[in-house]
Amino acid sequence: MKNYFKFFTLIFILISANFLAGCNKDKYPLDYSEKLQKKNKVEDISYDIDKNKGKSKVISSVLTDEKVLSLTFQGMGNEESLNKLLDELDKYNIKATFFVSGIKVAEEPELANLIVNRGHELGNLTLYAGDLTELSYEEKVRQIKRSHDVIKKYTNVDIKYLRAGNGAIDEEVKVAAANCDYENIVSYSVNPQDWQGKSVDEIVDIINENVSRGSILTLSADKNLDAYKSIKSIVESLNERNFKFVPLDKLISINNDDFKLDENWYEQIEKKYEEGFKIINNGLRSEKKVALTFDDWASDDTVDEILDILDKYNIKATFFLRAKGVEQNPSLAYTISQRGHEIASHTYEHINLDTLTEEEIKEDLIKSHEVISNAIQKEAKLYLRPPRGIINEEIAKIAGECGYEDIIMYDNPSALDWKEDKSAKEIANHVLKNNSSNGDIILLHILDNINTAKALPTIIEGLHNKGLEIVTVGDLLNDN
Structure with a gap:
């Protein structure tokens, strides 16, 4: 009897472990787009592969003597959290850039359109917001372009800026981005990792310790559904130091990084x-x-x-x-x-x-x-x-x-x-x-x-x- 009990206990543990492992997989596994294709949400398109367009420039901040910075977000959150966040941004007349994945836009196009209709900008976070450096060159191009096309299909917005899903960028990612006609890959210089359960005061302190002229600040709208709660304190703290937020497009336009000392x-x-x-x-x-x-x-x-x-x-x-x-x-x-x-x-x-x-x-x-x-x-x-x-x-x-x-x-x-x-x-x-x-x-x-x-x-x-x-x-x- 004891042996039967041990046997069934072992079977239960194995089944439970397998179930939990499945629950911990990426929210959008690599075959997820196939399911969306069947729903006609994501088209499976082949793309020309070209390595002769140079490399995209990675921008994590800009060179300027103005006390300005830009606010960006990873993801969109849900309808309730996004509306609260957009309301807070409206209070302070801040226009932000939301980097979104093509899959998420295909699933919830109403959120992406809400962002656009409220006067904010969308950026391309690639198809799955995953690590591009782990993919082949062909798959890098495919995920960047498919995401771009999906976002345009559902929002009628021709995305201008790309961000690597988890921030990982290698030389091949730069080439792939250029192949997809992205002049810039936008990273960030200030990331308080607000999604790690930090208090508002902790988030503000980290930002103040790291912010400078031309900074690009990123917060998470997906992993931190309470992101809206920190906006007031962030803005007021930076205003006291004479910093002001400007749209990402304007920030990049004032970049003065033209001179390079002769390498010889x-x-x-x-x-x-x-x-x-x-x-x-x-x-x-x-x-x-x-x-x-x-x-x-x-x-x-x-x-x-x-x-x-x-x-x-x-x-x-x-x-x-x-x-x-x-x-x-x-x-x-x-x-x-x-x-x-x-x-x-x-x-x-x-x-x-x-x-x-x-x-x-x-x-x-x-x-x-x-x-x-x-x-x-x-x-x-x-x-x-x-x-x-x-x-x-x-x-x-x-x-x-x-x-x-x-x-x-x-x-x-x-x-x-x-x-x-x-x-x-x-x-x-x-x-x-x-x-x-x-x-x-x-x-x-x-x-x-x-x-x-x-x-x-x-x-x-x-x-x-x-x-x-x-x-x-x-x-x-x-x-x-």
Whole structure:
């Protein structure tokens, strides 16, 4: 009797496991479209396969000095959740882009048309919103094109933007997208993963930590049916920081990413290098000028505060930027440059150069110049400010071989404004006492949670009261 019981128990477990495995399959398995074909919802069409149309460009953010971003959604949700979401977007006059799969549109065309009729844009999330990188090239093209055609059939909308289903993109996906006449594959730069059960406050915090000029924000309308609940807090929080939402089409239209540094620039520098370098601590002592410089990297809010103060006093400064930060937020470097300031390198990794090999130093400095130049859309000044002021003749010679023939230092001790416990008064007093002689190069920092911005007006007014003109390093050295 016990053996019979064990036998039937085993059979029950196997059947249950098989049932649960079936329940966990993708919502739209690969043969699902065949069922829809029988219902005349998705036509089975063969497509021309062409690999000669180049590659689509992947856009996760755009390069701009405007404090704008776009809101996108994955999926549509259900009728109730979608209506609530659209109502919230209407309250704040936000036009979003909903990336939808062809299968979902074929199943629920009324939802897709509701989005369009409420003034929002549809994007192509491919036929099943799955991982295109796991498919053959032919199947990639088929799923992109079929989804495009299905969406157009049910909404009469000719989709302009493509998004890879789960964000996975390889070179073949770019080729397949171009074959399907998509100029751009739209990804995202901010994804709070709101579908993971996060609170509204948690979602807003993640967005604020990662948002920057030109960001593309994505939320989930399918996996998070309560997405509408976070819209109010997201919008109000970003409005406080002077960010505003614009339609995706407008955001992409203002992308300023046109300039690329000549990839042979370093070879040209090597040929010209004459083993000469200068470690510069000051400018001419005969001229009543000082150069104002800022080192490092910070958030948009911190840098904006400093830029606004400089604008108020009509002052142009030199910013030595940590290129790794620039790489993560190129629009901020572009903004600094567009406001008329001089941009140079504070290295890529911000590691003490005396701890690196010659090859490591060269790799860092070359990468830094390329990243910064491409971000500001013109070649950056080939000035170097070494991290923590650590320099010697050997390092300077290596830097010179990379084109950095001017190592920009400073005569007098730093105000140590990078320390969070340094008050604005202490910073200003130090600068005006120690860095206010003709030809001085003044060292300050752009870092979050320090008091440099608060000290800056006092510093500027104090220098002006001494009859000193505040200029860039290039102007101080008559190098412009």
